Amino acid sequence: MPTLADVAKVAGVGVMSVSRVVNGTRKVSPETEEKVRAAIRRIGYEPNEAARVLKGHRAKILGLIVPDLADPFFATCANAIQEAAREAGYMTLMVASGHQANVERQQAEVMMQRQIAGLIIIPTGLENDYFLNARVGGLPIVSLDRPLENVDADAVLVDNREASMGVVEHLIEHGHKDILCILDEYRMFTKQERLAGYMQAMREAKLTTRVCMVGPLSGTVAEQLPAILASAPKPTAIFAASDLLTVQVLRHLQGMHIAIPDEIALAVFDDFDAATLITPQITAVRQPVADLGRKAVSLLLQRIEGDSTLPAKQVVLQTELIIRASCGCELAGSRIKSKGLAIRKR
Amino acid sequence: MPTLADVAKVAGVGVMSVSRVVNGTRKVSPETEEKVRAAIRRIGYEPNEAARVLKGHRAKILGLIVPDLADPFFATCANAIQEAAREAGYMTLMVASGHQANVERQQAEVMMQRQIAGLIIIPTGLENDYFLNARVGGLPIVSLDRPLENVDADAVLVDNREASMGVVEHLIEHGHKDILCILDEYRMFTKQERLAGYMQAMREAKLTTRVCMVGPLSGTVAEQLPAILASAPKPTAIFAASDLLTVQVLRHLQGMHIAIPDEIALAVFDDFDAATLITPQITAVRQPVADLGRKAVSLLLQRIEGDSTLPAKQVVLQTELIIRASCGCELAGSRIKSKGLAIRKR
DNA sequence: CTGAAAGCGCTAACAT
């Protein structure tokens, strides 16, 4: 591996001239520059990152921590992030935290030791105080999908609350009065917001809310749904707050031969591959998943390469309500965009 | 950030004793070791990777190059790989090549410059000669899903041919004689193998083969299927050679209201999320996706940490034929394992 | 078994 000094020798100039040409740090005379470039090409010089980092510079690497790389939502984010990073000349160090806050924290630490230039994180836990120190350590951080509580970092989000309200309102417009909200019991920002959106839509329409929590404490969909569907004012519509829940609900409804949307209508949060493959096709809120990732990278690069002292900002991207058949709509195919794209300062 | 020298000062020993304790390189007296460990804990020392790498050591980083991180198959691999790597104390640098051989090559180069310890790759192109140089450069490489032609690297694969034969034979057992194979036209190892499996099964049963190529040259499924289904000896069963194809076929069959399996039976390569969500449920070959990833890591670590001079080997993992309803089976739920798990030496 | 010195490739700071 040829070094900078080798280039200098071949070009017949000092090492610093070479360094300056490579990094564009300062003005170099055109002749020198030409000599250096020629020498670089000739011996195939490539700068050594390790030496640069050792000198106190940050590595041209972005860190990405997501709960699960196999999850379609996170995977699509990761893909977009990696691509955007590559286009900007950065490599991406990726970690799946497995929804464990301690893994998340520990891996963030390792990344910082490696002097990554910035970190994008879809935080798992609710206690993110750890990342405060990171920010103090000067590491630019952007959170994705969920804000990093208490930490002054940029965030790229969608308005889960408003989007949920939109779906539920759509169901209400269909004349439904008993709408069941199915939600997993994990305390997560996005899920709480989706619940809030449901609540608000129902309240504004003066309807009674009904929430079915799913999880180890409350039980599965299959365990709870029969009782609910047998109850006195039987729900005529279901709002499932995530794709995982949607799949469970669909399986159960299919198993019990309950017709959608005739016996019960369905509209859900998160569009998913199978949504248009099953009959009826499912009405769903679609998030601009790849855009979220790209936006996160652009915010991060702005911090890294530009002014990192600007106040943190939250970017809210638009969601779309994709109207298909499961809500009871005759003509599928229309889309309703959220008001979104607000850029709120904290 | 405290350095090794700081530790030495605090512990009252030379730097080399500290280095030896940290790396376990050589014998150190118990007392010295204790002093050093105490000092490390006290000032919170963490070794600086960059300095180590600068000294000529490899970084504790694995590289992973896949065609597309958003694809469920690759994403699941990536997730398993990252997790296994983390457990072994390695970080993972991930790149989506976007199915472009030049990106793949260029990113591999960057990774090598960063002195990664090993590389796992799901190669996109057919011309992999580039990686020959990499191997010569001493970088351990494991290819996944597809072998790296001409390169003496370990590979973790499934037997696409045998698995395809299995599916097609199953269709034949149902009494089908006109079985259409739908395949995309890209020249890819796995697809070629799947085609070969179909051919072999048909030949052994003395049946006439019929292949529908899909792609920009030949046309889409929607463009070609009507003519095929209107033809004289109409196929009574379809074997779709990948999940992407399966989705297209399903959409088309649904659109034309063709009943599965009554009018036409269907069995496919690649199990996918929606397979059990649609009616009828789809009979499919399932690959042990996460296992492929884990096995790749274990092979790679073996090379990195152990003898890297052993001859390259190919590990073939078992697939499963998951029998559901789309093939015409009455009782779904059975599974047929491939003979697999052969470990072939090259 | 332990320590001192040299140097990996680079750039900040100074000197010309």
Add this chain to the structure above:
DNA sequence: ATGTTAGCGCTTTCAG
């Protein structure tokens, strides 16, 4: 505008 020097934190080498 260009060159020289020192040193980032570590490990290899050589002496003790």
